[in-house]
Amino acid sequence: MTSIGIIGSKGKMGHALVNAIDEAGQIHAGGVDQDDDFAQLLGHSDVLVDFSSPAALAERLDLCARAGKPILVGTTGLEPEHHAAINTAASSIAVLQTGNTSLGVNMLAALVQEAAARLGDDWDIEIVEMHHRHKVDAPSGTALLLGEAAARGRAMDLADQSERGRDGQTGARGRGTIGFASLRGGSVAGDHQVIFATDEERIELGHRAENRMIFARGAIKAALWLKDQQSGRYDMTDMLGLK
Secondary structure (H helix, E strand, C coil), X not given: CCEEEEECCCCHXXXXXXXXXXXXXXXEEEEECCCCCHHHHHHHCCEEEECCCHHHHHHHHHHHHHHCCCEEECCCCCCHHHHHHHHHHCCCCEEEXXXXXXXXXXXXXXXXXXXXXXXCCCCEEEEEEEECCCCCCCCCHHHHHHHHHHHHHCCCCHHHCEEECCCCCCCCCCCCCEEEEEEECCCCCEEXXXXXXXXXXXXXXXXXXXXXXXXXXXXXXXXXHHCCCCCEEECHHHHHCCC
């Protein structure tokens, strides 16, 4: 059995992860939140799962690297400096970073990439996501994951080809760009839709999360896979064998 430590254990995802560990017949090594003793958790864990906030990510990645412990990073709202810290840690340990641990969402991303690669830029791509009223970042990490998949399919840089937050006289939609729309309300766990639209026809690919347990189960499955990998940076498509 594998001992799995949770970073961000008091949140809703933390509780779901504990249940998923029990379902999988693995060992819950414990959890930490802000100001807790992370070094002690490291000593009891074979692999770490982080669904906390970006603020302390760089420090915890460094501690994991020093201890030789692999870590799955499911925290969203990451900035370029966080990705740089992940790359540094991945030079000595296995790190899996993803905006969504749902197996269904990552299969959706593979379909989005395939569709984007085969359809021309006369097919507009729009990504619509909805989450509960308490979510603090937008677009969601999953929406960005889907946007990156579409961008890879078209061999372009998402940062240079995305449109967000349209309001007022924005002008016509840019050809070949990827649009994002974020909705917030109620207790929605996560709805995502990718729309490919051209003259007189549309393709709509989507995923609805009905409970956080789908993310927790995917995260634990990915953590168990990650434990046996060599140092490097991975994502869910590596774990699913979609690359």
